[in-house]
Amino acid sequence: HGVDWKATSLALEGWGPLKESGKCPFGQVPILETEEYGVIAQSTAIMQYVGRVKEGAAGANIAEGIISDQLLGLADDFFAGIQKVQPTILNQDMPADATKAHWAEAVPKMLTYLEAFTKGKDAFTSSGITVGELSLWAVLHQMVLIEPPCLNAFPNTKAFYTRILNLPATQKVLKGGSPVGNLPAYFLPN
Numbered sequence: 001h002g003v004d005w006k007a008t009s010l011a012l013e014g015w016g017p018l019k020e021s022g023k024c025p026f027g028q029v030p031i032l033e034t035e036e037y038g039v040i041a042q043s044t045a046i047m048q049y050v051g052r053v054k055e056g057a058a059g060a061n062i063a064e065g066i067i068s069d070q071l072l073g074l075a076d077d078f079f080a081g082i083q084k085v086q087p088t089i090l091n092q093d094m095p096a097d098a099t100k101a102h103w104a105e106a107v108p109k110m111l112t113y114l115e116a117f118t119k120g121k122d123a124f125t126s127s128g129i130t131v132g133e134l135s136l137w138a139v140l141h142q143m144v145l146i147e148p149p150c151l152n153a154f155p156n157t158k159a160f161y162t163r164i165l166n167l168p169a170t171q172k173v174l175k176g177g178s179p180v181g182n183l184p185a186y187f188l189p190n
Helices: 012-020 042-055 063-086 096-117 131-146 155-165 168-174
Strands: 031-034 038-041
Touching: 031 042, 038 042, 042 063, 042 131, 063 096, 063 131, 096 155, 131 155, 155 168
Parallel strands: none
Antiparallel strands: 031 038
16 A cells, blocks of 8 residues: 555564563554554554555545455454464464364355455455455465365455455565565464
């Protein structure tokens, strides 16, 4: 969305000192340090901040802003559900039966709702790249890395995912060209 920012690389071994510094209000990353508002914690709050300061990032009007906010919430729901059952780079000990059940039952159910919400389109707003859409795409991308065929039964959701995947800016980030550089996948594949 064209918001200028500077990344600070954080290796796993650097996390302890940062957490102990008190800079992270909730003891978590990501955080965004701003001159005007100080530290903003929580990825959703950061995305909402970007939506407020960058024209069009939260949608072209109130209706699109509501859609963007709903997609932010849905992205959080997807992520929270996956995090409860999916092995990660930090916690590889997850019960296999819970992981399988989540991918067989919960994910298709939520994707069915999302598929209906697409209304047959590959974008939810006029720009197709609001902070809500990009946040949802990021979680869907993690899901595809975990379980590659997970979107196959949901053609409109897959079209939305593929459209954003193919954007030059997305490809740049995926190839390590963002200020953060290359990041490892958080979730481990099934």
